[in-house]
Amino acid sequence: MNKRPQIVISSLDADRLEQLLDSLPSGAFPGKAALEAELARAEIVEPQQIPATVVTMNSTVRFRVESSPDEFTLTLVYPKDMDASSQKISILAPVGSALLGLSTGDVIEWPKPGGGVLQVRIEEVVYQPERAGEFYR
Numbered sequence: 001m002n003k004r005p006q007i008v009i010s011s012l013d014a015d016r017l018e019q020l021l022d023s024l025p026s027g028a029f030p031g032k033a034a035l036e037a038e039l040a041r042a043e044i045v046e047p048q049q050i051p052a053t054v055v056t057m058n059s060t061v062r063f064r065v066e067s068s069p070d071e072f073t074l075t076l077v078y079p080k081d082m083d084a085s086s087q088k089i090s091i092l093a094p095v096g097s098a099l100l101g102l103s104t105g106d107v108i109e110w111p112k113p114g115g116g117v118l119q120v121r122i123e124e125v126v127y128q129p130e131r132a133g134e135f136y137r
Contacts, residue, residue, distance in 0.1 A: 007101025009042040010050050010130060013057045017091065017100075020078065035097040042101050047135040053104040053125055057091065060127040061099070066107065066119035073126065076100065 017039060021032060029035075055061055060075045074089045076099055082090050089096045098108055102122055110120040129135070 004041075005102060005106045007038065007042045008050060008054050008103075009039065009044055009101045010047040010056055011044050012047050012135065013100070014039055014042070014044050016057070016078070020091075029092055031092065031094050031097055034094065035091070038097055038100060047130045050128070050130040051103065052128060052131045054128070055099050055102050055122065055125055056128055056130055057100070058129050059125050061122055062124040062126050063110075063120045064123045065110075066121055071123065075127075 017035070021029075021036060024032065050056055055076060057076060057078065058081075060073060062071060062073045064071045073087070075087060076096055077088045077090060079090050079092050082088055089099070091097060091100060095108070095110055099122075102108065104122050104125060107119050107121045109117040112118055125131075
């Protein structure tokens, strides 16, 4: 994937993520520069202006692996909201950082266990706090 899709991020998510990045000890998060680059290239809009098809923080997203009928669902969360379930992905994970701001239909490279990557398509944003009117979640 050479061309990165345009991304849209709410001003609330951007502010919270900048605070999170500022709070991390130096060297604690190897993907810090990549997340900062994503924030820098994003179109920042007010939470009420986020399109319903965009992945925001705390969104639940249904994905499909391009080369198979396999689907899975994950919620993009802040590190403090991670738990032992396999239903969440942290914004600090490389794939989590890459997901923020993408839209339904966008394709992302997803690392495979044991090496290599899969092409994974965002099929649906099942739940999005902004769409639900929960602007401060």
